[in-house]
Amino acid sequence: MEKTWAISGAGAGADLHLDLTGPGGVRASLIRALRDAVRTGRLAPGTRLPASRTLAADLGLARNTVADAYGELVAEGWLTARQGSGTRVAPRAAPGAPERRSPVPRTRPRPVYDLRGGTADVSAFPRAAWLTAARRALAAAPAEAFGHVDERGRVELRTALADYLSRARGVRADPERIVVCAGFTQGLALLSRVLRERGTRELGVESYGLWFHHEALDRHGLRTSPLTVDESGARVEELERRKGLRAVMLTPAHQFPTGVPLHPDRRAAVVDWAVRTGGLILEDDYDGEFRYDRQPVGCLQGLAPEHAVYFGTASKSLAPGLRLAWMVLPEHLVGDVVRLKRAGEWSSGALDQLTLAELITSGAYDRHVRAMRLSYRRRRDQLVDALAAHAPHIRVTGIAAGLHAVLSLPPGTEQDTVRAGAWEGLALEGLSRFRQGPTAGEEGLVVGYATPPSHAFEGALSALLRVLPAG
Template identity: 55%
Template sequence: MTDAVRDAIRSGRLAPGTRLPSSRALAGDLGVARNTVARAYAELIAEGWLTSQHGSSTCVSRRATEIVRSVATPPPRRPPARRLDHDLRPGRPDLSAFPRAEWSRAVKRALDAAPVEAFGYADPYGRPELRRALSQYLARTRGVRTRPCNIVVCSGAAEGLGLIAGALAGEGIVAVAVEEFGLPTQWASLDRAGIRCPPLAVDSDGADVTALDDMPEVGGVLLTASHQFPLGVTLHPQRRAAVVDWARRTGGVIIDDDYDGEFRYDREPVGALQGVDPEHVIYMGTVSKSLAPGLRLGWLALPERLVDAVARQKGEIEGTSGFVDQLTMAEFIVSGSYDRHIRRMRAEYSRRREQLVAAVARSSRQSTVAGTPAGLHVMLELARGGESDLVRQLAWRRLGVEGLGGFRHPETVSARDGLVIGFASPAPSAWSAALDALIQLLPDAAS
């Protein structure tokens, strides 16, 4: 009976507002028990096909046409994704290098050792095994000073910043300063929490944090101190000390986004800013650049006063970072597999960066590679006005490269032009062709 009524509404035989027989009358017509009809009506009312109020008749819902339309009308077609011959967009690791065999072995070991309770509802703070492994790993490799209980596992930097933003907004913070070039998605995340994002100028020494003294409304600052994104510079030691001093004097919070801190090629990586003052700095890390963004794994090392506030932003049930991947990551770290993978990729990415820098120097006198030897991208400085036409030409040639303008804060006065080139994404077999395609299109490449 329920199927028959649905079909009649879908076909238009029963229009919205049509009054249906009472359950007693319809049961008599059909020769079935009245409870059978009553149950069918109740099910159709719950689904939204019918409507009824106590003491009145049952009618076809006015919303039935919306239900029919939502079921019958296919969703609008999305435009096909732009096909790239060579993908040199920043922020993407070489996915072909993902250590599948080692990860698979770690999955098996992690599941074999997993406690029964791990299969239940997840802890919003994250698995204790991963939090312990991270506290030791981060201390050893990034100089982070934190206890496992101060770490919250998240699904990546995007979720992590959203959790931080919610917690800071809850503390009454209304503004967090950001670097004048950065990720618009991060500014949007802060904005969704009701937090304004005034920009700080960035030069060869990193963000000009001295300007914070003239921003009394600012209660926090978001920095990429180890390797500024996208300009590639490192925050100068004097400015590192200055921003920590500002946080101590004002009670402000520093968010240190260490998105690719493992990859420094000319020397040992600069220690994370959090190690200087764990009670005023939030450390934000992820495997999106070191392993793969598809794992959806990140972490926050938090000041004591913010741990519970950040975890509460997730709600009671964690649904973004599965326990299998968390336990596997813990095993991957403890076994030494993560260190070995980082060493392999550091050597490969260093080689690619050297080749890119040399090719630009050899082929394009109008382009200059800026920033320190680190990370998975370089910023190619261009002459004023040279960015927009070149970006269009690269897109037409199906070469995935981002213009610096896409990372410019809307309130900044800086007018720098450049390309942000990710050299990590192509598989090793595709790297040489991608580099050649890029170099051929740079200004002055033919002379």
Template identity: 60%
Template sequence: MAKSWVNSAERIGSDLHLELSGPGSTRAALIDALREAVRSGRLTPGTRLPPYRSLAADLGVARNTVADAYAELVAEGWLTARQGSGTQVAERAEPLRPQRKHVRVPVKTPPRARGPRHDLRQGTPDASTFPRAAWLASYRRALQEAPNEVFGPGDPAGRVELREALTEYLARARGVRTEPGRIVICSGFAHALRLLSRTPVLRGTLAVEAYGLPFHRELLADAGVRTVPLPLDEHGADVSRLARERAVLLTPAHQFPTGGPLHAERRAAVVDWARARGGVVLEDDYDGEFRYDRRPVGAVQGLDPERVIFVGSVSKSLSPALRLGWMVLPERHVADVLAAKGEREAWVSVLDQLSLADFLSSGSYDRHVRRMRQRYRSRRDRLVAALAEHAPHIEVTGVAAGLHAVLRLPPGTERSVLKAATWAGIALDGLAEFQHPQAPRTPGTPGTPGTPKAPEPSEAAVPAYDGLVVGYATPSEHAYGAALDALCRVLPPEAG
């Protein structure tokens, strides 16, 4: 019967697993096991083997047995032995290559798919601008100052240092009213949705804006949450259409993707609705820090912390790779969310949490956001100027805030422009893909000449027009000019 042996790491500094099996002496079995380990590539050239005494003790064999096995393999060229260097796998020893009886036909590796030459998709910041030096400084401080208990199981709500830093920052920058005990750390908005869908908060029917991320709707559908669309106009989502729903998902600071804040009267109205219905408003503050041509819009949560769940992350301000987000919850929902999160699963790295806490409290986050706000405003201005010069007939909207703009296209041209963009190596998003599938479309845009009469409340219609959602944050600085030139070349000409 084969025996498995593992030598002691504290004696030789590494582990070596050997199977001693087969008839014959222990010495022969050991030689075969070592030879097979080299043949298979498990012991690579240059690997240092345990000393005789250590391996003999672990295998329960005589020291001379190991010495004889090593000596024979040295003579055969499998191993080398030098004074002061111990016994090592010989550099010329090669792993065993299985012999095949049939002719081997070379298999060509399929070429790696080429990415777009110009990435103008929405949703990601310029990766080249990540503040590496400042983040590294925060990470080092966090690691050096972290108490020992940081490396234990931890708190499912997240590190208190980060929750305290967020309490101060969100109150100052976003007008959020909260305390550390009502913040739960998550990995982003999608993670927050998954957690909330496991609680009574998002069970049943959820009202959403007629335009939004399909991924979020799919995530909710998979969790058994039915979504119904609210129409949009120049004042944002028409919350007067809320009916029997008990929850509504909004992007009130900057409607995604059409742009524009939720009007003040509607912000107050949706809070009044939540109070009257015993419902909740889910506020997605996906790019709340980036405002250019108007005063910052505070969080709806500030109007009633017991009726609004505020969700934010660093995906747009720093990087989606960090997977750091937060939920600011009404007190009555904290326990349910923590129960859904679990004791050990779906946690964000504790060291990343501590690093973000330091990044916030040291002022590095504010400095980075201000710097990026200037950079992205310049990007926005360059986009608007390029369109004014090369395609003045294309209307650009939603540019007072955020990291993307909407380009309104002539009717019936969205698909052809997207196809032309693909051929030109441009990655773009069409406006139609963000529309809720149950939202009927009406021609025209509210507030513009020729707009038909507003639909009846039961219709929940949204204005229909072709468009592009252009992300101006994604390309690196040196690539942005070429991306704008390529975009202008694929836009449809002015109708004659």
């Protein structure tokens, strides 16, 4: 009968699973099993093995048998043994690693600077404030917080968000109508499924936007119907001509990527459309906290809370790696969204939710947002000043708020500029990348001035100036 052993060198080394079958007796089987574990990478270099006495007890073997096996593998170079350090796996090449060869020259350099839009400066994550908030949250957390998470999210975070969103963004929020999500895309997917169940087949979207959001809608059975975007935002009057359309997704505070806010007349018009037709507005407020040269633009949701879903996220204000976002839902959608989330969707970790709640209620979140607002405004000003001095023929727009700007380019130069940026080690995205449908439009770059860490921004800016087309 085959023997497989799980050994647990508690306090004296790693837990292992060894197969002591095969010819040659117990000692030979143990040597073979350990050698195979090292060779295949199950035991990584530097891993400390259990003491011979512990391993012998776990396997039911004589201690001398284990000591002899260790000695044999040390002699072969698989293991090392040092006084006071125990027996460890010897350093060696990773299993299956190819032989070292002369490097093959790359056709183009890897990006040194990232100026793609839509990302915050993650190097500025408030580590000290987050750690302080995490300690306080952990000390105050009830035991049940470490059980199964409520599908809506921790009540502490939903309560903190309701107060903050009401105060800072004009959202009419109640903790019972907030659902915390593991990112905006998860929330969009959940809502798409609910709308599909209720008979929605088509969703109005802006003609400029993030392609993977539209792909998420398509995956869940919703066709997208683009609305023209101009200098006043989405032309929401087009909704009236699309019979049967009862839902629309907008970025009204700061259209992505063009950067324009939705004109007040159009804000009023889309709210009137939703109330009159029973329609639904999906409001993506992805960077509404960052404004520079204008008063804050309030949320559409505050004008018609039963006809709008407000989406917010910590990915721009803190970091995308937190996987924390939220929806403020009309009352009639809460039950179905929670039901689908309960049916297998993942949830954000309870401790991160409690930490963010503490960060908000302590005022540390507001302080961080204000500090980053000043930092990003300085970068934006550097970008605008540099263009004025060295490339005055390049028009820059969408700069009153947010984390990116749009640089208009002469016709026929967008793709060449993106490729030239790649040769300079600069990651850039053209405006056409965000255009929905076959319609032609202005050429340009979407420059995310928030993405590089502070120490690298001047280098990124210099590289950008080198690749812009001449006037």
